[in-house]
Amino acid sequence: MRYKRILMDVDDTLFDFPTGNRRAVEQLMAELGLSSPTIFEEYQAINHACWEALERGEMTQEVLHVERFRRFLARKGRSDDPAAVANRFAELLARQAIPLPHAEEAVRAIAERLPVVLLTNGITVIQRQRLANARISQWVSDVIISQEVGLSKPDPRIFELALGGLDRREALMIGDGLRSDVQGANHAGVDVCWYNPGGKRLPGDLHAEYEIRDIRDCIPIALMD
Numbered sequence: 001m002r003y004k005r006i007l008m009d010v011d012d013t014l015f016d017f018p019t020g021n022r023r024a025v026e027q028l029m030a031e032l033g034l035s036s037p038t039i040f041e042e043y044q045a046i047n048h049a050c051w052e053a054l055e056r057g058e059m060t061q062e063v064l065h066v067e068r069f070r071r072f073l074a075r076k077g078r079s080d081d082p083a084a085v086a087n088r089f090a091e092l093l094a095r096q097a098i099p100l101p102h103a104e105e106a107v108r109a110i111a112e113r114l115p116v117v118l119l120t121n122g123i124t125v126i127q128r129q130r131l132a133n134a135r136i137s138q139w140v141s142d143v144i145i146s147q148e149v150g151l152s153k154p155d156p157r158i159f160e161l162a163l164g165g166l167d168r169r170e171a172l173m174i175g176d177g178l179r180s181d182v183q184g185a186n187h188a189g190v191d192v193c194w195y196n197p198g199g200k201r202l203p204g205d206l207h208a209e210y211e212i213r214d215i216r217d218c219i220p221i222a223l224m225d
Contacts, residue, residue: 001113001114001223001224002224002225003114003170003172003191003222003223003224004114004166004170004171005114005117005162005163005164005170005171005172006110006114006115006116006117006171006172006174006222007117007118007119007159007162007171007172007173007174007175007190008116008117008118008119008140008173008174008175009118009119009120009173009175009176009177009180009181009195010118010119010120010122010127010131011122012100012176012177013100013103013174013175013176013181013195013215014099014100014103014118014136014215015097015098015099015103015130015134016099016100019096019098020093020096020097020098020130021093021096022040023096024089024092024093024095024096025039025040025043025044025089026039026040027092028085028088028089028092029043031088032078032080032085034076034078042072042076043068043072046068046072046075047068047072050064050067050068051064051121054121054152055121055152055153055154055179055180057152057155061121061123061124061146061147061152062147064123065086065090065123066082066083068086069082069085069086069089070082073085090123090125090126093126093130094125094126094129094130095129095133096130097130097131097134099135100215102214102215102216103136103215104136104139105216106215106216106218106219107136107139107140108139109223110218110219110223111139111140111141113223114222114223115141115142116139116140116141117140117141117142117143117144117162117164118140118142118143118144119144119153119158119159119162119173119175120143120144120145120146121146121152121153121180122145122146122147123145123147124145124147124148127143127145128145131143142162142164144158144162149161152180153177153179153180153181153184154180154181154183154184154187155187156184156187156188156189158184159173159184159185159188159190160188163190168188168189168190169189169191171190171191172191172192172193172221172222173185173190173191173193174192174193174195174218175192175193175194175195176194176195176196176197178200178202178203178206181194182194182202182206182207182208183206186206186207191209191210192208192209192210193209193210193218193221193222194208194210194211194212195212195215195218196211196212196213197213197214197215199213
């Protein structure tokens with residue numbers, strides 16, 4: 001086969017992160033007495049800004065874990081301990097392991113022939129617990145989490161770790177993230193299969209060897225001769 005190792009993103013590729021995230025945020029806000037029709041969007045604006053800073057290399061995973069809540073609580077005029085709030089959110093989100101349609105089917109089919117390595121920018125305590133609760137974990141050969149290795153996608157060095165000594169031409173990255181997955185794979189010299197269920201347009205500074213709308217379509221690509 002052309003590829004000898006398949007790298008796969010986790011959130012929004014295999015797991016329904018938006019649903020799980022919303023559930024965890026809304027439960028947290030209810031506990032804080034901050035429930036409102038707009039509270040999720042208020043939090044998400046701050047959360048997205050922090051994740052974008054992470055991908056630019058301006059913030060570490062450890063800082064992001066607390067900083068997003070420090071900013072949010074300050075915006076709401078609250079004096080709660082942001083670290084305690086962040087840890088409670090991690091507990092709530094860790095319970096949310098919701099597979100996207102056909103994700104388990106795709107991982108299982110590929111893993112029967114090739115090793116599948118999950119490559120995620122998630123926070124360790126959250127991702128490890130979510131994966132422990134997910135059927136998908138039984139088919140993967142390794143999981144690389146940015147917080148554990150001190151590197152985040154799109155840094156090409158995290159892709160090099162995921163290669164496990166293989167030549168970069170022998171691996172395929174499958175993921176939905178334009179910057180984290182596509183740009184990261186481009187910089188690492190790894191072929192990429194862009195999972196694009198929403199039909200977005202690929203920016204001109206990026207390229208993808210393959211583009212799919214249904215995650216099952218990655219199976220014949222990963223297993224091609």
